[in-house]
Amino acid sequence: MEILVTGATGLISSHIAEKLLTQNQSVRALVRTPEKANFLKEAGAELMLGDVLDPDTLPRAFAGVHTVYHCAALVQLQGVRQPLLNTNVQGTRHVLRAAVEADVKRFVFTSSVAAYGGAQDPNGVREDHERSFNGHYSESKLQSERLVWEAYRDHGLRVTVIRPCVVYGPRDSNFSKPLLRNLRGTLPLVKRGEVLLDLVHVRDVADIHRTFAQGG
Numbered sequence: 001m002e003i004l005v006t007g008a009t010g011l012i013s014s015h016i017a018e019k020l021l022t023q024n025q026s027v028r029a030l031v032r033t034p035e036k037a038n039f040l041k042e043a044g045a046e047l048m049l050g051d052v053l054d055p056d057t058l059p060r061a062f063a064g065v066h067t068v069y070h071c072a073a074l075v076q077l078q079g080v081r082q083p084l085l086n087t088n089v090q091g092t093r094h095v096l097r098a099a100v101e102a103d104v105k106r107f108v109f110t111s112s113v114a115a116y117g118g119a120q121d122p123n124g125v126r127e128d129h130e131r132s133f134n135g136h137y138s139e140s141k142l143q144s145e146r147l148v149w150e151a152y153r154d155h156g157l158r159v160t161v162i163r164p165c166v167v168y169g170p171r172d173s174n175f176s177k178p179l180l181r182n183l184r185g186t187l188p189l190v191k192r193g194e195v196l197l198d199l200v201h202v203r204d205v206a207d208i209h210r211t212f213a214q215g216g
Contacts, residue, residue: 004065006030006052006095007072008045009037011171012110012164015206016069017045023210030061030072052091055098062102067213070095071110074140075174081136088140089147096151107159108213109148113198115141115163160212162205169202 005017008029020027021043029045030052031037041047050057052072062068072095074087092109099107116125117133133139151157 001066002026002028002064003067003069004028004030004048004061005069005071007070008040009033010071010073010075011167011169011174011202012205012209013069013071014040014171015169015202016071016209018043019203019206019210021045028061028065030058052095053086055094058094058098059101062098062104065099065102065104067106067108068095068099068104069108069110069209069213073110073144075112075137077114077135077137079137081139084136084140085143088137089143092144092147096147096157100151100155100157105158106213107148107151107157108209109145109159109161110209111145111161111163112137112141113163113165114138115145117142162209162212164205165198165200167200167202167205172202 003020003025005013005020005027007013008017008031017027017029017040021040027040027045028048029037029040030048030050032049032051034041034047034049037045037047048061050061052058070092072087072091074084076084096107114135114137115131115133116129117131117135117138131142133142145161148159148161152159
């Protein structure tokens with residue numbers, strides 16, 4: 001069974017690919033810079049040169065693929081709107097089209113809790129709660145999810161949407177490194193420790209992706 005992981009050198013995607021390879025799965029890694037993915041190649045992945053923003057590069061990577069893990073994205077909570085929409089929304093549109101045309105059987109999309117936008121509540125949020133974005137990154141993830149569900153409704157693509165919270169672990173450059181760089185030996189308590197932050201280790205996130213791709 002051929003499996004494709006987009007943005008395969010990213011934090012979550014690289015661990016998904018590694019997890020699959022340890023299970024002797026046939027993995028294709030869609031990458032823009034093959035040199036950065038040598039660790040996946042050495043582990044047994046087939047590197048596929050491509051870019052989610054260039055749809056002409058996708059058909060070859062998607063040919064014969066059974067399952068797609070779409071992880072390629074800009075993760076910038078305070079990012080500029082247009083680059084976020086280009087990569088996260090337009091890129092997802094291109095990937096979904098390639099998946100449908102290649103008759104992919106399973107599509108697992110890595111979203112974010114940012115998709116809940118202004119509906120976030122420390123006591124929990126119902127899935128049927130009306131949502132609205134509260135930032136450019138939030139908007140990009142919410143719009144991307146809508147495209148994924150459109151592909152399910154219009155084309156019967158079997159999809160799963162996963163919304164991790166703050167992910168940390170090996171190869172993390174968005175949370176762990178900046179935090180450790182700014183600590184300088186002291187752990188500050190924001191608002192006397194009353195601010196809550198949900199954390200999840202990247203290997204647990206990879207396990208969840210694998211579980212739901214198998215229909216668990």
